[in-house]
Amino acid sequence: MAIIVTGASGLLGRALVGALTEEGERVVRLVRRPPTSSDEALWQPDKGLVDQAALDGAQAVVHLAGAGLGERRWSEAYRREIVDSRVAGTRTLVTALKKLERPPHVLLSASGAGFYGDTGDRATDESGPRGEGFLAELCEQWEAEAAQAESAGIRTVRLRTAITLSSRGGALKQMLPIFKLGLGAPLGSGGQWWAWISLDDWVRAVLHILRNRDIAGPVNVAAPEPVTNKEFTKALGRALKKPTMPIAVPGFALRTGLGGFADEGLLIGQRAVPAKLLDSGFRFLHPTLDEALAAVL
Template identity: 85%
Template sequence: MAIIVTGASGLLGRALVGALAAEGENVVRLVRRTPRRTDESFWQPDKGVVDRAVLEGARAVVHLAGAGLGERRWSDDYRREILDSRVTGTRTLVTALKELESPPEVLMSASGAGFYGDTGDRVTDESGPRGEGFLAELCERWEAEAGQATQAGVRTTTLRTAITLSAQGGALKQILPIFRMGLGAPLGSGRQWWSWITLDDWVRAALHILNNRALEGPVNVAAPEPVTNKEFTLALGRALKRATMPIAVPGFALRAGLGGFADEGLLIGQRAVPSKLLDSGFRFLHPTLDEALAAVL
């Protein structure tokens, strides 16, 4: 039985597809261009187009597709693109799953720790309430679309992923050159909590969720020890053996360059912990940030 993956060209998707292939799984990637290989299938999520024959009898669907959050300034148009790429794409998949004679056992759909909004110093697990702001509302609508798959008897999980640490992509790759020049600095107050996870642990957690039938609903895919932004800055400086700047980057400078993403992606944070993963027996390779950065770098 095949495992169907959307967003397979992204950081998470590439790593997961590689791990699945290494385990001998039959992986089919949904792509929005003409397929070039036998393990690709065309879909057009904004038009409701997906090949139901590919989904029929599949073991699982892992849905990771969506427009990048930090790649462009958050104009009104780009906010709509971010929202539509997630909500409409998920709806396309779930609508197709409901029409299958033999739907997959599980749908694993991406989400984000941004669901919780700004938690301040409050620790939150999957039972925590939805926060305020665009990202929180986005995650709620995204997860609601995925949750419709339960009507077809599909075990459904939403992966509330934290900042994923990899030198090959994501936020860490973007800031490494700055820190290597000795120009790394806290952002804003530096007191905002950042939940994080290494790419290796994210892949291991995804495989754990895939194979654990007891896990459903939202799952925090984050390491058990979130840190403040100031602690993250100092830890990355130590890992690179570089000094960090004593003066923080002011919020107005970040807003000037990034717009709304600065407020919701950098200047506030979530102190989210992975209760469901830990309770289900998952063990992290890199539970602390110093261990994580040493492994990643």
């Protein structure tokens, strides 16, 4: 029985597919182009199309596809692309899953810690309310589409993933050139909380969730010790043995370059904690930021 993965070409998808393959699992990647091998199947989420034969009888589906959040300025057109790639894509996939004679046992669908909006200094577990803003509303819509799979008897998990640390991609890769020059600095007030997780622990958490039938609903895929942006800045400087700037990057400068992503992706934060993972017995390889950065770098 196969494990189906969407978004397999992204940072998280590549790492997960590699880990599953190493463990002897058969993985089938859903791709938008014509398949070129037996471990690929076609889907065109913008057209509502997916190869149902590839899905039928699958053991599990891990749905990670979506347009990048921090890769481009948030114009109105790109906001629509961000929403459609997640909401419409999830709807296409779940609609297909509900029609199967042999649906998968479990669906893991990506979401984000942005669900909680700006939590200030308040720590929040999975019971926390939805916050305000574009990302919070996006996550709510995204998760609502995934939850429709529950009506077909599919255990459904929404992965509220935090900033995932890897030198091969994501936010950390974008920060490294600046910090290596000794120009790293806090962003805005620097007091905003950042939930984070190492890529290795993210993969291990997903494997843990796949195998643990008692885990369902939203799950904060984050390390147990979130930090403020100031603390993150200092920790990354220490890891690279580079000084950091005492003066913060002002919010207006970030907004000029990044638009809305600056406000919701950098200048506010979530103090999200992984209650469900910890309660289910999951143990982190890298529970502290210093340990994670040492491993990643």
